[in-house]
Amino acid sequence: MSLDKTLKKLSVRSPWLFRINAGSCNGCDVELATTACIPRYDVERFGCRYCGSPRHADVVLITGPLTTRVRDRVLRVWHEIPEPKVTVAVGICPISGGVFREGYSIEGPIARYLPVDVNVPGCPPRPQAILEGVVLARSIWLKKLGLEE
Amino acid sequence: MAGFLKVLFRNVLEGPSTDPFPLGETFTPDRLRGRARINPELCMGCGICRHACTAGAINITPLSDGSGYTIAIWQNSCCLCASCRHYCPTGAMSISNDWHGAHPEKEKFSRLEQHTIKYEPCAACGVLMRPVPAALARRLYSATPELDPEQIRHLCPQCRRQEDAKRNAGTIQVTTTETLAARELTSAAPTTY
Amino acid sequence: MTDTLFAILHMAIFPGGIFALTLGFFYKSLDRRVEARLQRRVGPPLIQPWLDAAKLLTKETMIPRTACRSVFLLAPVFGFTGMAVCAAFIPVPGVYAGLSNMGDLLVIFYLLPMPAIALMLGGSASSSPFGALGFSREMLLMLAYETPLLMILLSVAMLVGKSLGAESSGAEFSLLKIIAWQQENGSLGFNPAMIPALLAYLLFLPGTMGVAPFDVAEAETELLEGPLLEYGGPLLALFSVTSAFKTFVVTGLGVALFFPGTISSWWPINLVCFVLKCLGLMLFSLTLVKSATGRFRIDQAFRFYVTVPTALALCSLILVWVM
Numbered sequence: 001m002s003l004d005k006t007l008k009k010l011s012v013r014s015p016w017l018f019r020i021n022a023g024s025c026n027g028c029d030v031e032l033a034t035t036a037c038i039p040r041y042d043v044e045r046f047g048c049r050y051c052g053s054p055r056h057a058d059v060v061l062i063t064g065p066l067t068t069r070v071r072d073r074v075l076r077v078w079h080e081i082p083e084p085k086v087t088v089a090v091g092i093c094p095i096s097g098g099v100f101r102e103g104y105s106i107e108g109p110i111a112r113y114l115p116v117d118v119n120v121p122g123c124p125p126r127p128q129a130i131l132e133g134v135v136l137a138r139s140i141w142l143k144k145l146g147l148e149e
Numbered sequence: 150m151a152g153f154l155k156v157l158f159r160n161v162l163e164g165p166s167t168d169p170f171p172l173g174e175t176f177t178p179d180r181l182r183g184r185a186r187i188n189p190e191l192c193m194g195c196g197i198c199r200h201a202c203t204a205g206a207i208n209i210t211p212l213s214d215g216s217g218y219t220i221a222i223w224q225n226s227c228c229l230c231a232s233c234r235h236y237c238p239t240g241a242m243s244i245s246n247d248w249h250g251a252h253p254e255k256e257k258f259s260r261l262e263q264h265t266i267k268y269e270p271c272a273a274c275g276v277l278m279r280p281v282p283a284a285l286a287r288r289l290y291s292a293t294p295e296l297d298p299e300q301i302r303h304l305c306p307q308c309r310r311q312e313d314a315k316r317n318a319g320t321i322q323v324t325t326t327e328t329l330a331a332r333e334l335t336s337a338a339p340t341t342y
Numbered sequence: 343m344t345d346t347l348f349a350i351l352h353m354a355i356f357p358g359g360i361f362a363l364t365l366g367f368f369y370k371s372l373d374r375r376v377e378a379r380l381q382r383r384v385g386p387p388l389i390q391p392w393l394d395a396a397k398l399l400t401k402e403t404m405i406p407r408t409a410c411r412s413v414f415l416l417a418p419v420f421g422f423t424g425m426a427v428c429a430a431f432i433p434v435p436g437v438y439a440g441l442s443n444m445g446d447l448l449v450i451f452y453l454l455p456m457p458a459i460a461l462m463l464g465g466s467a468s469s470s471p472f473g474a475l476g477f478s479r480e481m482l483l484m485l486a487y488e489t490p491l492l493m494i495l496l497s498v499a500m501l502v503g504k505s506l507g508a509e510s511s512g513a514e515f516s517l518l519k520i521i522a523w524q525q526e527n528g529s530l531g532f533n534p535a536m537i538p539a540l541l542a543y544l545l546f547l548p549g550t551m552g553v554a555p556f557d558v559a560e561a562e563t564e565l566l567e568g569p570l571l572e573y574g575g576p577l578l579a580l581f582s583v584t585s586a587f588k589t590f591v592v593t594g595l596g597v598a599l600f601f602p603g604t605i606s607s608w609w610p611i612n613l614v615c616f617v618l619k620c621l622g623l624m625l626f627s628l629t630l631v632k633s634a635t636g637r638f639r640i641d642q643a644f645r646f647y648v649t650v651p652t653a654l655a656l657c658s659l660i661l662v663w664v665m
Contacts, residue, residue: 010393014394016397039166039381044378045384053570053574058401098204101226118252121250123230129250133251135171165384167384
């Protein structure tokens with residue numbers, strides 16, 4: 001196996017997470033925080049780390065239904081994230097609009113603007129479901145690198 | 150800071166309390182609200198669930214040939230409020246504790262709880278209708294033991310009304326016109342101009 | 343010629359280069375793991391820093407359009423070079439004597455702020471307002487923690503210099519001689535006059551490593567990692583390698599200054615002993631403090647460094663002067 005392939009194979013074991021709040025009610029953000037802060041759901045076991053800068057991110061967790069006001073900011077921050085990246089929609093709002101669907105200020109679902117890779121439905125999803133989503137994102141990342149798991 | 154050190158020391162002694170979840174099993178409470186389920190045996194297609202659904206996740210479409218209807222819950226829009234379960238008159242809606250939801254994007258629109266329910270012909274007149282669920286019919290007619298719930302549940306509302314009229318025809322008490330006239334009016338007399 | 347070759351070998355393999363990198367990454371992963379244990383979590387695997395570095399090498403590098411390109415690209419290299427050279431000056435008691443036998447303490451003192459300067463350069467070159475804020479905070483913090491460090495080094499040098507008397511002129515800035523003196527007369531960490539200096543050094547460590555409660559410059563929640571905001575990919579990997587080197591350098595310097603005692607004449611035992619001493623120093627003054635405290639504001643951090651560690655180091659300096 002070549003060095004490049006080895007590096008790529010190892011790289012999925014260090015997915016750094018980045019949160020984007022696209023007008024969320026904060027319910028899903030709290031659940032995201034629990035995955036890192038509550039010892040029961042320790043997301044650091046998979047080498048994850050919530051990073052502050054979009055430049056360091058590999059897995060983007062988007063919450064919220066994409067309101068008109070944050071749309072351009074969300075798209076701008078999303079494009080700042082270096083490739084290869086995996087986009088995870090957390091909660092029903094970014095997936096389908098949820099309870100806010102067809103509201104006057106809602107631009108979502110987010111798949112209209114961004115290529116979403118993984119959906120984690122729930123209102124909010126259980127922390128375990130988010131962990132499941134992160135693990136699924138890892139396998140999709142591997143596929144994006146051209147390596148099947 | 151000294152208090153913190155005590156806590157840290159205790160934490161080291163007690164060891165990690167991490168759930169082994171993606172690598173092992175996790176604990177799921179029985180009453181956890183996960184995927185919504187429909188029992189096609191019980192659903193009457195009344196549409197109250199669609200009306201009550203906060204997130205607009207429930208859709209009921211009649212089949213094009215009028216032979217039934219399709220009821221669907223889109224899990225990706227369900228906000229787990231359980232209003233459908235609360236308002237369903239027949240108890241067809243239930244919320245299971247299955248919370249495994251993460252799925253890749255291409256499965257987004259296939260995550261449905263969907264049932265196509267066919268109408269049945271009425272036993273008497275043959276018009277297409279949805280029979281009353283057996284359990285519900287037993288409960289409804291428990292006060293009138295002379296009726297066979299299994300038989301009456303296959304009748305359409307029209308035929309059921311006729312059956313009822315035939316059955317009750319002899320028992321209705323008819324008051325004579327004399328007694329009616331003898332009675333005094335208790336309400337105010339209609340105004341005449 | 344042979345001296346130069348040996349110096350390069352020392353920088354590339356032992357104690358700089360590969361050895362320092364392995365040890366630094368090992369300390370970093372152990373730091374995360376121990377912190378996780380202190381919080382009743384499991385924590386990442388021990389090879390996690392290697393995986394992170396491998397991941398960063400496969401990511402694309404993005405350079406902001408408005409950034410000063412050359413400085414932005416050279417800043418991490420600058421910090422890395424400084425630390426790679428500095429690591430070769432760290433003596434491993436009983437194994438390796440250091441690159442020079444005179445004045446190397448001063449060289450280390452000048453090389454030690456290199457990663458912080460690289461961070462400041464990179465942050466200001468990135469043209470990001472967060473980078474500029476991080477730059478100003480990093481500089482303020484550096485001014486605050488360099489003063490006690492100078493006093494600590496001076497008190498150690500003066501104590502040894504006074505004891506050696508005629509051989510040196512007042513102060514002894516050779517780590518080799520400082521270690522030799524301590525191996526004869528007992529470690530400075532147990533010397534009553536030097537205990538304040540040791541405490542000051544322990545307080546200096548979290549500041550120079552930029553970990554809580556002194557991670558004001560790279561605060562990820564308020565400054566989005568400050569100067570590192572615009573860095574990604576291999577450049578960020580270089581910063582993490584520099585940080586690993588720096589962990590080795592500051593803990594190794596602490597061991598050399600305060601606990602250089604050896605228990606055997608056989609070098610592998612001395613090496614293990616050195617590694618364990620560095621580890622103890624790191625776990626005590628970085629991990630434990632990090633998991634028990636929150637983050638200071640920049641003014642609080644500055645005030646803390648110009649009062650407590652400076653006073654402690656000054657105390658040692660005066661004690662050495664008087665005795």
